[in-house]
Every structure is written in structure tokens, then in C-alpha cells.
Amino acid sequence: MSKGKVVVIEDDPDLREALVRQLRQEEFEVFSAQDGQDGLRRVTQVRPDLIMLDLLMPEMDGHAMMQELLAKHAWAKEIPVLVLTNYGFGDKPIEDWAEQVRMSFVVKSDLSLAEIANKAEEMVQQKTKV
Amino acid sequence: MSFLRFTSTLLAVAIGLAAGYAAAAIGGMVPLTWPIFAWLLIVLTGLNLMLIEVVRARWSEHSARVRVKSLLWLTMSFWYWTIAPLVFFLIMNVDDRQLKWAAFAFIWEVPVIGGGVFVLLATRLMRPVFRYLDEGKVPADLVRLRRQAMRYPFAIAALLFVVSMLGYGLGTAQIALFADWPRAEQVKGMAQGAVVTLYLCVFLYAILDAHLGQVRKRLWDKLSGSKRYARRTLRRRLIGMTAIAMVSGASLIGLSLYRVVQPVLAGRVLLLDVIQSQAMAYLAGGIMLAMALTLGLIIFISHAVTRALKALTKMAQNPGSVPEHFSVLQTGDEIEVLAEAFAKQLRNLLRQKDVFQEQMVRRQAILNSMGEGLVVTDAGGRVKLMNRRAEELVGVPFSKARDQLWTLVARTGDEKGKLIASEDSPLWRVLTLGGAVNDRSLTYQRKGGRRFSVAVTMQELELGERRVGAVVVFQDITREKAIEEAKTEFVSLASHQMRTPLTAINWYVELLKKSAGLSPEGRKDLQKISQRSQAMVRLVNDLLNVSRLDTGQLRVNPIPTDLAGLIQRVIDSLAQLAQARGCRTIFHKSEEQFDKVALDPGLLEQVIHNLVENAIAYSRQGSDSRVWVQLERGKGGSWLISVQDNGIGIPKEKQERVFAKFFRSDNAIRKETEGTGLGLYLAKMILVQAGAKIWFESVEGRGTTFFVEIPAGGMRDRVKVALRIDAGNTEIYEQG
Numbered sequence: 023m024s025k026g027k028v029v030v031i032e033d034d035p036d037l038r039e040a041l042v043r044q045l046r047q048e049e050f051e052v053f054s055a056q057d058g059q060d061g062l063r064r065v066t067q068v069r070p071d072l073i074m075l076d077l078l079m080p081e082m083d084g085h086a087m088m089q090e091l092l093a094k095h096a097w098a099k100e101i102p103v104l105v106l107t108n109y110g111f112g113d114k115p116i117e118d119w120a121e122q123v124r125m126s127f128v129v130k131s132d133l134s135l136a137e138i139a140n141k142a143e144e145m146v147q148q149k150t151k152v
Numbered sequence: 153m154s155f156l157r158f159t160s161t162l163l164a165v166a167i168g169l170a171a172g173y174a175a176a177a178i179g180g181m182v183p184l185t186w187p188i189f190a191w192l193l194i195v196l197t198g199l200n201l202m203l204i205e206v207v208r209a210r211w212s213e214h215s216a217r218v219r220v221k222s223l224l225w226l227t228m229s230f231w232y233w234t235i236a237p238l239v240f241f242l243i244m245n246v247d248d249r250q251l252k253w254a255a256f257a258f259i260w261e262v263p264v265i266g267g268g269v270f271v272l273l274a275t276r277l278m279r280p281v282f283r284y285l286d287e288g289k290v291p292a293d294l295v296r297l298r299r300q301a302m303r304y305p306f307a308i309a310a311l312l313f314v315v316s317m318l319g320y321g322l323g324t325a326q327i328a329l330f331a332d333w334p335r336a337e338q339v340k341g342m343a344q345g346a347v348v349t350l351y352l353c354v355f356l357y358a359i360l361d362a363h364l365g366q367v368r369k370r371l372w373d374k375l376s377g378s379k380r381y382a383r384r385t386l387r388r389r390l391i392g393m394t395a396i397a398m399v400s401g402a403s404l405i406g407l408s409l410y411r412v413v414q415p416v417l418a419g420r421v422l423l424l425d426v427i428q429s430q431a432m433a434y435l436a437g438g439i440m441l442a443m444a445l446t447l448g449l450i451i452f453i454s455h456a457v458t459r460a461l462k463a464l465t466k467m468a469q470n471p472g473s474v475p476e477h478f479s480v481l482q483t484g485d486e487i488e489v490l491a492e493a494f495a496k497q498l499r500n501l502l503r504q505k506d507v508f509q510e511q512m513v514r515r516q517a518i519l520n521s522m523g524e525g526l527v528v529t530d531a532g533g534r535v536k537l538m539n540r541r542a543e544e545l546v547g548v549p550f551s552k553a554r555d556q557l558w559t560l561v562a563r564t565g566d567e568k569g570k571l572i573a574s575e576d577s578p579l580w581r582v583l584t585l586g587g588a589v590n591d592r593s594l595t596y597q598r599k600g601g602r603r604f605s606v607a608v609t610m611q612e613l614e615l616g617e618r619r620v621g622a623v624v625v626f627q628d629i630t631r632e633k634a635i636e637e638a639k640t641e642f643v644s645l646a647s648h649q650m651r652t653p654l655t656a657i658n659w660y661v662e663l664l665k666k667s668a669g670l671s672p673e674g675r676k677d678l679q680k681i682s683q684r685s686q687a688m689v690r691l692v693n694d695l696l697n698v699s700r701l702d703t704g705q706l707r708v709n710p711i712p713t714d715l716a717g718l719i720q721r722v723i724d725s726l727a728q729l730a731q732a733r734g735c736r737t738i739f740h741k742s743e744e745q746f747d748k749v750a751l752d753p754g755l756l757e758q759v760i761h762n763l764v765e766n767a768i769a770y771s772r773q774g775s776d777s778r779v780w781v782q783l784e785r786g787k788g789g790s791w792l793i794s795v796q797d798n799g800i801g802i803p804k805e806k807q808e809r810v811f812a813k814f815f816r817s818d819n820a821i822r823k824e825t826e827g828t829g830l831g832l833y834l835a836k837m838i839l840v841q842a843g844a845k846i847w848f849e850s851v852e853g854r855g856t857t858f859f860v861e862i863p864a865g866g867m868r869d870r871v872k873v874a875l876r877i878d879a880g881n882t883e884i885y886e887q888g
Contacts, residue, residue, distance in 0.1 A: 036656045037656055037659065040659040040662075041659075108651035130651065130652075131693075134662055
């Protein structure tokens with residue numbers, strides 16, 4: 023029984039792979055994307071229980087992707103978002119889209135894979151609790 | 153000059169005519185009664201008055217000789233043609249023939265004996281002084297000259313008495329010989345002549361003394377550099393002359409009385425009748441005359457004094473006019489002493505004013521050569537002084553800015569350019585609470601131009617005990633700020649760049665750890681990689697924090713947190729390090745459950761991590777190595793965390809600098825070469841900024857305890873920070 027569907031959107035291939043492997047080990051159903059455009063397609067395709075989002079990506083970054091996603095699909099705002107970043111130091115991204123969804127925010131270098139997986143599980147469970 | 157000659161000649165002619173008339177009267181050709189005699193005298197006196205005026209008009213142009221001569225002639229002739237005849241008239245008994253001879257004597261004797269003998273002799277006497285004054289001939293013996301000059305007034309007055317008595321003698325002889333004057337009258341004549349002359353001598357003494365005062369002083373000063381000149385003549389003058397005046401007056405009264413008393417004494421008249429007779433008129437006349445003369449004398453003296461006082465007053469009111477008024481005050485007596493002292497003070501004052509002005513100019517030059525803007529305000533924050541650079545930077549000249557609020561002149565604003573109200577500005581804080589402020593977060597605006605970032609230093613201005621204003625020194629740091637921003641951006645970018653590979657290392661090590669075919673050794677190796685890599689992450693975080701701190705951008709985001717849980721997490725994360733060092737970590741909570749407290753978990757975790765890691769790293773070797781972590785509620789509901797070790801401690805001489813950037817005491821370096829030294833600096837900066845406190849107690853060789861106290865309300869989120877420099881202690885206090 024999977025813990026839920028997760029879309030991991032991260033441009034760094036190594037980090038992406040590590041996340042995917044960990045989440046799969048933790049029995050999540052994992053899908054991945056490598057940039058904003060890709061991510062948009064995936065999310066629309068899969069309609070996941072959680073989006074894991076890197077902010078800094080080429081072509082279309084995390085902010086732009088969320089903006090477009092929320093603009094296009096009404097169901098999108100139900101999906102919780104776990105923002106992963108290594109940029110800055112704990113500054114919450116203050117963008118419009120962040121107000122419309124449930125969002126958490128972590129600094130990648132500060133957390134282990136296990137901790138991220140826990141966080142993901144937490145966020146998915148909260149969603150189902152409603 | 154010609155006016156003088158003209159008037160003198162006129163006078164001489166008039167005298168000749170008058171004498172001729174008197175002679176003719178004696179011969180019987182023309183009448184001469186008391187009224188006619190009076191008229192003759194009036195004419196002569198009138199011409200004398202004219203002469204006085206002519207001489208006075210050009211007083212300063214005349215030589216000393218001419219001046220003295222005129223003085224002598226005028227004083228004497230005036231006296232013997234008005235006062236003396238009047239007294240003669242009042243006291244003496246003369247018939248017509250005797251009167252004519254008396255008139256004749258009066259008229260010719262004055263110029264001949266008075267003007268001729270007396271004036272000539274007197275001038276002769278004073279010749280050495282005249283030579284010195286008019287021709288500049290310095291005599292061989294200046295001391296002798298000075299001694300002579302001291303005695304002139306008296307000498308000349310004495311000479312006058314002698315000559316005058318001679319004159320009176322001659323006159324009396326004429327009347328006796330040619331007009332049969334009785335013996336009694338002759339004696340009376342000489343007596344009243346003596347009294348009249350005595351009075352004149354006093355007058356002449358006073359006038360000469362005043363006139364020669366200057367001369368004497370000049371001679372004295374030339375001789376001795378010191379000012380031991382006896383200048384007590386004013387008092388002498390006043391007392392002496394008044395006494396003589398009184399005496400003379402009394403004598404005149406006495407003489408008048410004599411005329412009245414004589415018949416009584418001779419038994420011819422009854423006292424009663426005397427009192428009722430016209431003799432009273434004579435008495436009254438005599439008294440009034442005496443009083444008038446004394447009054448004249450007093451007026452003369454007081455005029456001299458008043459004139460001096462007026463000049464002194466003028467000098468006081470207008471210090472710049474010292475030279476002109478001072479010349480008036482060279483009277484050679486106490487008044488001159490006062491005037492000199494006065495003038496000296498005034499000159500000092502003027503000189504100081506010049507010095508002061510020069511200093512002002514110099515100070516302004518120094519201020520204007522400064523590279524920073526400098527503004528001095530009064531206690532109300534109004535501009536009192538500006539240097540050139542300040543004017544340039546804010547684009548407002550001092551003339552316009554003066555007395556305006558500085559915060560309005562510079563349009564003080566925050567970093568974003570939003571105007572700050574005057575009461576909220578750091579300047580206000582300095583003005584009301586005192587102290588000093590360093591602020592790099594303000595902006596000013598150039599009038600009609602752009603807004604620019606400033607680094608400002610403000611200090612209260614104290615005068616004695618009072619705060620009278622503030623001194624503001626500021627600089628345009630737009631460039632510096634741009635550099636800072638670029639640095640921050642770079643650090644942010646660099647840290648991001650560094651974090652990503654570190655993340656990859658950590659995560660893959662984590663994944664590796666889970667793989668099955670790993671030997672225990674292999675597992676240990678992986679652990680080492682993991683630890684070092686995590687240490688690297690922490691270092692990157694530290695660097696990022698420090699850079700943020702330096703630019704005042706560290707943000708504290710307090711959220712309700714389980715403090716005990718946080719501490720436990722830190723201890724758990726350091727469990728392996730502790731084990732590696734053989735150190736036991738003990739966590740003691742004063743209560744089972746604590747409320748959540750508002751704090752920034754990321755930052756606080758970093759701080760606690762630093763403290764515990766230090767405690768473990770510098771703990772003692774051996775099985776009794778311990779680290780105690782304690783959490784309890786302190787006074788006022790604050791949260792008190794203590795981290796205690798029984799390790800190497802901090803040496804006393806290093807304890808002051810524990811919280812400084814990059815500080816590591818030598819014994820720590822010896823023990824563990826890897827610490828960065830940033831941890832405690834950051835810890836303090838973060839905590840203080842968030843409103844918490846950190847301190848420690850340590851004994852070298854015994855151990856150290858660090859304390860962290862968070863106020864009951866939790867950590868504060870302070871965004872803008874101004875540094876207050878106070879007696880060498882750098883403290884951060886909030887603003888806004």
C-alpha cells in the first residue's frame with residue numbers, strides 16, 4: 023500500500039535520483055521532473071498527493087511553474103507543496119502562489135533523506151486528514 | 153596766530169588808553185568815579201575774555217611756553233581787574249582823589265608788574281621745562297628737572313604772592329604820597345590785598361598743578377620705568393584748596409567785620425547801632441563774595457573730575473574709542489591711574505576678541521577641510537553649525553539650514569527611503585538619552601537630488617554637566633553599500649553553490665549506509681564522511697550567517713517551538729561525537745513538560761549545537777568527562793539553558809575576548825585544531841539581536857558553564873539594528 027503519489031521536481035540529477043530512491047524505499051509512488059515545464063506536465067498528468075519542488079531551475083523555475091499550475095487547474099491548490107532549496111538562509115519565498123497552497127519549506131543541505139521522507143509523509147497525511 | 157596777535161595788540165592799546173584816562177583824571181581833566189572805574193575795568197575784562205577764547209580755540213597748537221604764559225596772564229589780570237577792585241570797593245574808604253590814584257594804580261600795575269615782572273620771572277623759572285617740551289632739548293640732569301617741575305606750581309604761586317605784595321605796596325605808596333591816605337587805611341589796604349592775593353595764589357596753584365600734571369608725569373615716566381609716581385595730587389588739591397578757600401573767605405569776612413567792629417572798639421558807636429546800620433550791608437556783601445569765590449573754586453574742581461568721569465564712561469561704552477578718550481584722561485593723578493587700568497582692560501578685551509575671531513576662522517577652516525559632513529545641533533535638534541561637506545552632501549547652505557530641524561533638512565529616511573519622523577530618529581535618542589550612536593542604515597536626501605545611504609556617528613554634546621545638543625558626522629556610503637550588497641549576493645550565491653554538492657554527498661552517503669554488503673569498517677568509514685560533510689554544511693551556514701550579520705540582514709523568525717525537544721535533538725545529533733570522545737552528555741529538565749516558546753528554531757539550534765559541541769570537544773580526557781545540559785525556568789518566566797563541562801576551561805586573560813570573532817584561546821587550539829572560532833561570536837550576535845542573553849563562567853582546568861537566557865516572551869524578530877558604542881562595549885539595541 024503506497025503512502026501516496028509524489029512528484030519530485032529537481033533539476034540536479036543526482037539529488038533528484040537520491041530523493042526518488044529514498045521515497046520509493048519509503049513506499050511512496052514517485053514521479054520525477056527535471057524543470058518547471060516538465061514538472062507542470064507531470065503534475066497535470068499524475069495529480070499527486072504531494073509536490074516536492076526545487077525553486078532554482080532552468081527554463082522555468084519553481085515559482086513560475088506553481089503560478090501557471092494554479093492558474094490552469096483549480097484542483098492544484100489542494101496539493102501540498104514541499105519546497106526544497108539551498109539558496110539563501112531560511113527565507114520563506116514570498117510569492118502569491120505560496121498563499122494559495124499549503125506549503126512547507128526546507129533547506130536541502132540541512133536535512134537528511136530520512137528527515138525529508140518523514141516530512142513528506144507528514145504533509146501527505148495532513149492532506150488526507152483534511 | 154594772527155588772531156592772537158591782533159587780540160593782544162588790541163588789549164595793549166586798550167590798557168594804554170585806560171591808563172591815560174586815569175592819568176588825565178588825576179590831572180583833573182576828566183571825571184573818574186566808581187561807576188566810571190567799573191566801566192573801564194569791564195572793557196579791559198571783556199578784551200581779556202576775548203583773549204581767553206582766542207587762546208583756547210587753538211590751544212593744542214601753541215607751544216608750552218605760550219600756553220603757560222597765557223594762563224598766568226589771564227588768571228592774574230582777570231583777578232586784579234575784577235575781584236580785587238571789588239574787594240577794594242567793599243572794604244576800603246577812599247575819597248575822590250584817592251580813588252583816582254587807586255584806579256590808576258590798578259590799571260597800570262597789572263600789565264607792568266603782573267604781566268611784565270611776574271609773568272617774565274615765572275617763564276624764566278620754567279625755561280628748562282619749556283626747552284624740553286618745545287625744543288626737545290634733554291637736559292643733562294633729568295632728575296633735577298623733574299624735581300623742579302614738581303615744585304613749579306608752588307614756586308610760581310609764591311612768586312606771585314611776593315610780586316603782588318610788591319605791587320600793592322607800590323600802589324598804596326602812590327595813594328599815600330599823592331593823595332594823603334591815612335595810616336589805618338594803608339594798613340587795611342595791604343591786608344585786603346594780601347588776602348585777595350592769597351586767594352589768587354590758591355587758584356593759580358590749582359590751575360598750574362592741573363596743567364603741569366601731564367608734564368610732570370612725562371618727566372617722571374621717562375626717568376623711572378616703574379609707575380611709582382605719587383599720584384595723590386587730586387586729593388591734595390581738593391583738600392588743600394578748599395581749606396585755603398575757607399580760610400581766605402573767613403579772612404574777607406573778618407576784614408569786612410573789621411570795618412564794622414572798629415568804631416565799636418573805639419567806643420564811638422554802640423554795638424546795637426552797628427548791627428542796625430548799613431555796615432550790615434558791607435558784612436553781607438563780604439560774606440556773599442566769599443561764598444561766591446568758594447563756589448567758583450568748587451565748580452572748577454568738580455568740572456575737572458566730571459570731565460574725567462565722562463571720558464571714562466565713553467571709553468567703557470565704546471571700547472574702540474579708547475585712544476581718543478584716553479588723551480583727555482592724562483591728568484597725572486588718581487583719575488589717570490583709573491583710566492590707564494581701564495584702558496588696559498579694554499585693550500585686552502579687544503585683543504582677545506581678535507584672537508577669538510582668528511580662532512573662529514581657523515576652526516571653520518578645519519571643519520571645512522573635513523571629508524565628512526559635520527553638523528552640530530542644539531538640544532532641540534536644530535542646526536547650529538555645518539561644515540562645507542555637510543552643505544554639499546545635503547545640498548542646503550548653512551544660512552538656510554540654520555535653526556531648522558536637522559532631520560528635516562537632510563530628510564532622514566530608512567534604508568528603503570521612507571522618511572523617519574524626527575522623534576523616531578537616532579538623533580532624537582542621543583538628544584534625550586545621551587550617549588553615542590553609530591548607524592549605517594539611514595539615508596539622507598540631497599535637496600533637489602537623489603537619496604543616498606549614510607554612515608552616521610552621533611554624539612551628545614555636553615557643556616559641563618548639561619547636554620546642549622549633539623554632533624553628527626556623516627558620510628555618503630552609497631558605494632560601500634553597493635559593495636556590501638554585491639558581497640552579500642556573492643556569499644548567497646556561493647553558499648548555494650557549495651550547498652548543493654554537500655547535499656549530494658550527504659544523501660548518497662545515507663543511501664550507501666543502507667546497502668547490504670557493507671562491512672562494519674566500511675560503515676564506520678561512511679560515518680566519518682558523513683560527519684565531515686555535515687561539518688562542512690555547518691561551516692557554510694556559519695559563513696552565510698556572519699555575512700548576513702555584518703550587513704545587518706540577519707532575520708530572526710520566531711515560531712512556537714518545543715525548546716526541550718530542540719535541545720534533545722541537538723544532544724542526539726552530537727551523540728556520536730560524545731561517544732568518540734568518551735564524554736557523557738546529560739540533559740536535565742526542571743519540569744516534565746514545558747510550554748512552547750516563540751523562538752527561531754534554526755538559529756537557536758545552531759547556538760545550542762555550538763555550545764554543546766564546544767563542551768564535548770574541549771572536555772577532559774578520561775572516564776569522568778561530562779557535559780551537563782540543563783533547562784529550567786528563570787525569574788520572570790524566562791528560559792534558562794546552561795551547558796556545563798568539566799573540561800579545560802578558559803584562561804582568565806582570554807575570557808574577555810571569548811565572544812569575539814575568530815577567537816579561540818590557545819589551550820583550545822592546542823586541543824582541537826578544527827574549531828572555526830565563529831561559533832560563539834555568532835551565538836552572541838544572534839541571541840542579543842533576538843533579545844536573549846548569553847554569558848559564561850569558567851575556571852581554567854576545572855570547566856566552563858555557558859548560560860543562555862531567553863526572555864519569557866521568547867525571541868524577538870528585529871530586522872533593523874543600530875550599534876551603540878558605549879565605553880568599549882559593543883552592544884546592539886533595537887531601533888524602530
